[in-house]
Structures are given as C-alpha cells and as structure tokens.
Amino acid sequence: MADTRWLDEGEQQTWRTFLTAVHLLEGALDRQLRRDSGLPHAYYQVLVALSEAPGRELTMTGLARLLRSSPSRLSHAAARLEEGGLIRRFKRPGDRRTTIAGLTPRGMETLRSAEPGHVHEVRRVLFDALTDDQVGQLRGIAESMLGVLDPGEEESRYAGPTGTGSQD
Amino acid sequence: MADTRWLDEGEQQTWRTFLTAVHLLEGALDRQLRRDSGLPHAYYQVLVALSEAPGRELTMTGLARLLRSSPSRLSHAAARLEEGGLIRRFKRPGDRRTTIAGLTPRGMETLRSAEPGHVHEVRRVLFDALTDDQVGQLRGIAESMLGVLDPGEEESRYAGPTGTGSQD
C-alpha cells in the first residue's frame, strides 16, 4: 500500500464528531425501541420490511438484501421473531429451498404500536436537530456514501425500510 | 403523547438512506480492523484514546466518558484488551477505588500497525466519497446531532478519539 495520507485536523474532527453522533444516535434509537416495545432496532426493521412487502411476505434472501443483513444474522433474528409469534416462516411451494417469512397479525400490531414512539425519537434525535438545509445535505451525503458502500444497488435505491412513514 | 407527525416522503428516504449508509459504513470499518489487526472497532478506539492521553493512561471513568461507553462495556473491553497484553490496569495510589488503564508497548505497536489500514478505509468509505462541501456539511450536521444527543458536553467538544490522525 502507498504512503498513508493521514487525516488533517479538520477531517479528524469531522470524523470523530460524526462517529460519536452516530454511536449515540443508534444507542438512543435502540434503547427507545427496546424499552417501549421490547424489540431491538434491527428486529423492528425486519417487521417494517415485511409490513411493506406485497402480502406482507418476503423471501429470507430478499429480506436480507433489503436490510443489508447477512443470511445468518437474519436467520437468527427470524428464529427469535418467530418464537415471539411476530412472524412465521414456511417453505415456498414449488421450491423447497426458499423460505418465506410473513408478518403475523400479532407482528403487525406490535409494529403499529411501536411506530409512533419510534418516529418521535427519530425526529427528536435527527430531524428536529437539523435545519431543512442540513436535512437535504444529509441525504446527499448518505447517497454518496452508498455509492461506495453499496455497489450495484443503484436501481434499488430508496434503500431499506425503517418504519417511520405514515400509516396507509 | 401528542399526535404522531409522520415522516414525509423525503424525510423517509433521507432517513433510510442514512441508516443504510451508516450500517454499511460500520460494517466496513469493523471488518477491516478485525481482519487486519484482530481488533473490533470499539476496542481500537480504546487504544487510540489511551495513546493520546498524557502518559498514555486514563481512568476507566475518563475513558468511558471519552468513548461514550457504559462503564460496564468498557470494563469488559478492558478485561479482554488486558488479556491480550495491549493494556494494563492498576489501582491509583491514593484512591483505591479508581482503576487506571495504560497502553502497553505492545498495545502501542498494535495500534501503530493498525492505523494506516484504518485511515485508508475511512478515506475510502467516507472522505473519498464526499466532496469538500459535503465534508463541511457533514461536520455541521454531526455537531447539531451532538447538541441533542450529548447534552452538557459543549466544552469537551472535539469529541472522542478515533485513531486516524498523523503520527507525532
């Protein structure tokens, strides 16, 4: 590898501030969700993804792609969510390889009841803290990052689900 | 709680894109560090904080504050880092409550050898992906977020260490 190009003072502070902010942000979101609905943020996102899918069902692989999750992680998560009765899994007829995960009524209820508090928290820690300009900037920044981090997903943009949108 | 103010289309996409980007970013950093130096990102940050402290030593509490870590998390981390010989812990003479963690020579070497790859990765996934304008914007955004997420830390800004700066 070539000579290291160290971060200058400004980059350093940008990086550290950003890292700290993200760390605290994730902590806040996760704590709120766990406290108010018993779900870690990652599991909440699984429910959201399913809730928005046609028939409220998705392939494990499809779900993993949407959530940028490893198959393994998702499989463990699904096992736990199924235990709790929030989703159910079954084989797709006609292809015994693929498993389909579907949101149960109980899962849907849990999600619905968790959403308001979650959105409130997202607003509190992100949108309320930023000006409109900053929100626009953040979007551009995140998109640029995805360009590097999420190669070959250009057409599937409008990334994964997060469960903050209006009810239908 | 009052009526929920849902996220509109644009906010929704901003939020999802941001979440996905951050998720991938952390994955990339953590994988790189684990692969090249055997350290998870969080543990790497402990070494960095110590390396920048006077005498390369800090109180457990001080370290926790700097890293926005719970005492418990830090204690577990320190135990493991000590096992690996990267830090050592000892009681402060004069106050047998407080434990001081210090970077060992071995820890310093490990850090030094990990830094170039880490900086390279930080550049790759963040700075190289952004324009100069965006970098500036990101800093402002992160600072705004900290304003909400990190109350009462106004004077200790220039948040925690991350180990991306130039060697002395």
Place this chain on the structure above:
DNA sequence: AGTAATAATTTGAGCCTTCAACTGTGTTCT
C-alpha cells in the same frame, strides 16, 4: 467514631452478531 450516601468499577446473565461449517435443493454440463 459510626452510619449512611456516593463513587468507581466489576461481574454475570441474556441476547445479538459474526464467521465458518453444514444441509438440502435446484441447475448445468457432458
């Protein structure tokens, strides 16, 4: 001094994520 509050840190259980290995199914190629 003696007792209660506070502070610093550690411990253990439970849970989530990662990684590597494994099972079972479909596909392809000859």
Place this chain on the structure above:
DNA sequence: AGAACACAGTTGAAGGCTCAAATTATTACT
C-alpha cells in the same frame, strides 16, 4: 443419468454489548 456446481437457508461456537446487581472504597453527616 450422473457429477459438479451454485443457491437458500440454518446451525453452533465465540465474542461483544446491555442491564441489573454486587463489591469496595471514599466522603458526608450527626
């Protein structure tokens, strides 16, 4: 058909994080 390959998903072990409880030491009160 049969071998090799690729695909979908799961499993188990190891490690890291969170939360609540426990430990030990200092300070504050009376």
